[in-house]
Amino acid sequence: MNAQEAFTKPHGERGMVSVWVAVAMVAFIVIVGLGVDFAGHAAASQDARGVAAEAARAGGQHLTMDSGRARPDVNGAIRAANAYVAGSPYSGSTNVRGGDTVTVTVTGRYSTQFLSIIGIDALALNETGSATVTSVLGGTQQ
Structure with a gap:
């Protein structure tokens, strides 16, 4: 065996690195894609949560007096919160719970x-925000 024969690969292994690189690149693209899409989904969830919280606060600004306490005006609060959500890329629903908490789900x-x-075209977003109206009279919570 001469020196040239000792350093050449047998013909049966030619192109094996190319197959390995092709398989590794597909796996790498899928892993990077998972990271990009899950990070994008987390950012979109945070945005939706912010819209829900701000819509609830907007609804909580519509008040009525009930037995000396400020409470959300149910119809006004729902209209205001729904209008806020309508100005966003989301859809949602609003309700007033316990007489003083405006809850918005987007x-x-x-x-x-x-x-x-790989066939996953979209990921669902479902976030909730709430705001509670608190009456304070003379520095004391009512």
């Missing part, structure tokens, strides 16, 4: 960028 979808390659 729903939407995050359109994936990479996961659509």
